[in-house]
Amino acid sequence: MIVLWTDGLIYFLVVAAAVLAVYMSRQAHMRRPLHKIAASPVAMASLTLLLCFVMIGLADSVHFKDGDSRGNEAISLLDVACTTMRKHTEKTYSAPFSTHLYAKETIALDDGTTRWDYPRLQYGGAYLQNPEAEWAGDVFKKTLSAFSKGAGLLLMILLLAWGDKHEQRRRLSRSRSAIAVWVVMFVMVSGCYTLFSLSAYYHVLGTDKVGEDVFYQALKSIRTGLVIGSLTTMVMLPMAIVFGIMAGFFKGWVDDVIQFVYTTLNSIPSVLLIAASILMVQVYMSNHAEDFNNLLVRADMRLLFLCLILGVTSWTGLCRLLRAETLKLREMEYVLAAQALGVKPAMILFRHILPNVMHIVLISVVLDFSSLVLAEAVLSYINIGVDPTTHSWGNMINSARLEMAREPIVWWSLAAAFVFMFALVLAANLFADSVRDAFDPRRANV
Amino acid sequence: MPQSLLTVNKLTVTFGQSKVVDNISFEIRPGETFALVGESGSGKSITALSVLRLLPNNAQMRATSIVLQEQDLLNIPEIDFCQLRGRRIGLIFQDPMSSLNPVMTIGQQIAEVLHIHFQLSKSETNQRVLELLQQVEIPEPERRIHEYPHQLSGGQRQRVMIAIALAGKPDLLIADEPTTALDVTIQAQILDLLKNLQQQTGMALWLISHDLALVSNIADRIAVMQKGKIVETASIAEFFHQAQHPYSLKLLAALPKMESCMGRPEQAKSALLSVEKFKVYYPIRKGIFKRVVGHIKAVDGVDFELHSGSTLALVGESGCGKTSLGKGLLNLIPAEAGRVLFAGVDMTQLSGETLRRQRAEMQIVFQDPFAAMNPRMLVGDIIAEGLRALRAEISKQAMQNRVAELLLQVDLPVEAALRYPHEFSGGQRQRICIARALAVEPKLIICDEPTSALDVSVQAQIIELLKNLQKQQGLSYLLITHNLGVVAEMADEVAVMYQGKIVERGAVEQVLLRPQHEYTKTLLAAVPQLQTT
Numbered sequence: 001m002i003v004l005w006t007d008g009l010i011y012f013l014v015v016a017a018a019v020l021a022v023y024m025s026r027q028a029h030m031r032r033p034l035h036k037i038a039a040s041p042v043a044m045a046s047l048t049l050l051l052c053f054v055m056i057g058l059a060d061s062v063h064f065k066d067g068d069s070r071g072n073e074a075i076s077l078l079d080v081a082c083t084t085m086r087k088h089t090e091k092t093y094s095a096p097f098s099t100h101l102y103a104k105e106t107i108a109l110d111d112g113t114t115r116w117d118y119p120r121l122q123y124g125g126a127y128l129q130n131p132e133a134e135w136a137g138d139v140f141k142k143t144l145s146a147f148s149k150g151a152g153l154l155l156m157i158l159l160l161a162w163g164d165k166h167e168q169r170r171r172l173s174r175s176r177s178a179i180a181v182w183v184v185m186f187v188m189v190s191g192c193y194t195l196f197s198l199s200a201y202y203h204v205l206g207t208d209k210v211g212e213d214v215f216y217q218a219l220k221s222i223r224t225g226l227v228i229g230s231l232t233t234m235v236m237l238p239m240a241i242v243f244g245i246m247a248g249f250f251k252g253w254v255d256d257v258i259q260f261v262y263t264t265l266n267s268i269p270s271v272l273l274i275a276a277s278i279l280m281v282q283v284y285m286s287n288h289a290e291d292f293n294n295l296l297v298r299a300d301m302r303l304l305f306l307c308l309i310l311g312v313t314s315w316t317g318l319c320r321l322l323r324a325e326t327l328k329l330r331e332m333e334y335v336l337a338a339q340a341l342g343v344k345p346a347m348i349l350f351r352h353i354l355p356n357v358m359h360i361v362l363i364s365v366v367l368d369f370s371s372l373v374l375a376e377a378v379l380s381y382i383n384i385g386v387d388p389t390t391h392s393w394g395n396m397i398n399s400a401r402l403e404m405a406r407e408p409i410v411w412w413s414l415a416a417a418f419v420f421m422f423a424l425v426l427a428a429n430l431f432a433d434s435v436r437d438a439f440d441p442r443r444a445n446v
Numbered sequence: 447m448p449q450s451l452l453t454v455n456k457l458t459v460t461f462g463q464s465k466v467v468d469n470i471s472f473e474i475r476p477g478e479t480f481a482l483v484g485e486s487g488s489g490k491s492i493t494a495l496s497v498l499r500l501l502p503n504n505a506q507m508r509a510t511s512i513v514l515q516e517q518d519l520l521n522i523p524e525i526d527f528c529q530l531r532g533r534r535i536g537l538i539f540q541d542p543m544s545s546l547n548p549v550m551t552i553g554q555q556i557a558e559v560l561h562i563h564f565q566l567s568k569s570e571t572n573q574r575v576l577e578l579l580q581q582v583e584i585p586e587p588e589r590r591i592h593e594y595p596h597q598l599s600g601g602q603r604q605r606v607m608i609a610i611a612l613a614g615k616p617d618l619l620i621a622d623e624p625t626t627a628l629d630v631t632i633q634a635q636i637l638d639l640l641k642n643l644q645q646q647t648g649m650a651l652w653l654i655s656h657d658l659a660l661v662s663n664i665a666d667r668i669a670v671m672q673k674g675k676i677v678e679t680a681s682i683a684e685f686f687h688q689a690q691h692p693y694s695l696k697l698l699a700a701l702p703k704m705e706s707c708m709g710r711p712e713q714a715k716s717a718l719l720s721v722e723k724f725k726v727y728y729p730i731r732k733g734i735f736k737r738v739v740g741h742i743k744a745v746d747g748v749d750f751e752l753h754s755g756s757t758l759a760l761v762g763e764s765g766c767g768k769t770s771l772g773k774g775l776l777n778l779i780p781a782e783a784g785r786v787l788f789a790g791v792d793m794t795q796l797s798g799e800t801l802r803r804q805r806a807e808m809q810i811v812f813q814d815p816f817a818a819m820n821p822r823m824l825v826g827d828i829i830a831e832g833l834r835a836l837r838a839e840i841s842k843q844a845m846q847n848r849v850a851e852l853l854l855q856v857d858l859p860v861e862a863a864l865r866y867p868h869e870f871s872g873g874q875r876q877r878i879c880i881a882r883a884l885a886v887e888p889k890l891i892i893c894d895e896p897t898s899a900l901d902v903s904v905q906a907q908i909i910e911l912l913k914n915l916q917k918q919q920g921l922s923y924l925l926i927t928h929n930l931g932v933v934a935e936m937a938d939e940v941a942v943m944y945q946g947k948i949v950e951r952g953a954v955e956q957v958l959l960r961p962q963h964e965y966t967k968t969l970l971a972a973v974p975q976l977q978t979t
Contacts (some may be wrong), residue, residue, distance in 0.1 A: 341831055341836070
């Protein structure tokens, strides 16, 4: 097993989240908001979707060497699960579910003549004798059978939960939020299972320029999206919170210094900074070739540095918001009362200021999350984003961009990246909304 | 019997499940002053808004009829209703700062109303605006017409609001707590102005207020609202002589009375706090290097002594520096000069750990119980905060016991510890604030307007609580207030503050009943007294 840098950080984040969840469920007054989240159908549905994404991302974060892999390359659990998809590469573009390539070629016929036509795909629907006649029926049959298997499995679990002898558990599985979870699960499980089993026969989302399966790319991109979103936030948050609150609370020279730093940082174009640091990393890696002899490790290093530098350039906005809010809060009477009671400044920051700015932090983090995924796409365009060998929605969009002018249009890469990104960002947004509402005691009865 | 101007029949307003206004009927006659009195949350403002159809979206309103001059307002389509608001019914709100647009001159804002309701040429409009400003007695109207709201004082802003309301020449002027945000002396001027204007124009005035004393000075008839119902309607003379409903009687009884200061016993005097030549200045900084170019002298050389076990009231209008003085005593803001001897220790010379310890001997209770507690902390944690900070060694169990004991002391149930502040009413929150202050066993509590955000009946309860605590624990209070009624109820001694200085100091009876200084006399004269004759 190989642990990459980003893998390690992801494990750390997962463990931290688990510890936090256990700690919160042990605290009496924290259990109330948790129950509120559990009772909200929207929150639970979006959480289910988020967890699906996280599971895929985690499966893609367990790397190991394999007889399959060439040289020093390592593959992940997800790669193993998608072996057929991964290995079924065509020559170039093909549309979703198609049996023919998207570009005409000269085909040598059996009788020695040649013809200018769309050739058959190597894998997609290759077993069909007469694609024109059999294709529709075959797709329908395979979809139906895969769907009924996936749906049947889930329905069985559902029935078991529904008729649970244990009274309390049964009521739990019938609550409104549980029903929302069941619906999302049903769509996700049966949908994924269908797509997954169909992808053994067809390219369900088509193939890209070099003939790679787009569905596989989109699945692999989930990890990149999650890493960029979460690791960048992890870098950015401590800086923004510590500096913002300190500047607002202590005022005076502390405020002056912090303001000076973020104004300066803000006035340097962030693309320049990012380009410089990515170049630096590349130079470093080529000077220490023996440590980075592996494509995967190099790409991972680049991803990590991208997160780092994105974090360093993006904390200023949140910092400014927090400073302003803290300036307002420090004049609140409860802060004065705490001072009069002899509470130490550090404690006041921690107990009175921080909880009261958390709603701003939560909202801007989730909003930043989507813009970070997009930023990655923009940076890929000028070749300073993630490594070109790394699968990412940004790279997908970037390569699809060139084909938008083509007639007929190649739309599937873009559409796949868009749908996956949209689902992730929407789920994150809805979930963050519910979390914010649940943890605001003033909204407890609304 | 004069014909009625406005008749409201069986008005009900509901927000979701809760009835805010419950089946009320009343009438307002032309030219009279009708007062709708009730505590906060009784539905009096909502009643006025529903007559004007300005209710929030989630409110539902039902009524048999609302008749203004023989026209049923319920049948008027919304588009014609705009012609009615401002033209036939004028409205004045409580807070003149937030009711005026800060980026428009006051002349423009008055002219706006004239544009909507009358076809006037530019010079006529200008003329009319000047007239209106003269009518509301704003000095130098020619200059003021081009000024922005922030350049005016609070009282002048309220005068501008009145001018805007008068611009449409309404038959009925609704004044929703028109003086609550103002100082007593300004309040008296505004009330005089309203009275004069009413006599000049013959309009009816619908006054919404919580202040019975104020109402007794100006109103002809009064209606008392409690929990959405009108419990009693009477002429002013009848009401103050023979109120019928128990709630009205309760309201009357809860009014703090000036006479209660008489016969307060002399106490053995030992100085707990003595303040000498105390000054708090706010520096005015300008330029890149934030050079200090001048000072705002909030507290400018104050001397007084506070004896242990007694209450000293610091009286003055807003901006006189009384709150700065309170914060300065606690060293929450740095003092410019002077000495604060608290139990023999000079507080101004302390810093760091000693200051933190010493400061706990003096506690503060703030005016606004809503802002004084961290909304994200449990009440138990709020009360225990001081204990945690000063007695870190105390066990968890002992802490919980102490919190429970404190809650009982301020007459709250022990279960309150596990709830959040927003679940409590204003009076209950103020009790929690008092419990928080008591937790560290202070010798002195600075009460900064402890009751001015509260209703009269709740105010009386809090005063009672503070007095009892003083008796039981020998606390001293420094009472900072503008409410002379509260002073009369609580204080042993009074110091009157004016522009950063103490202008008169003495025993409560002497200052309130036989004032020496000019300013004290003005202040006392401005306080609305119950007109019982």
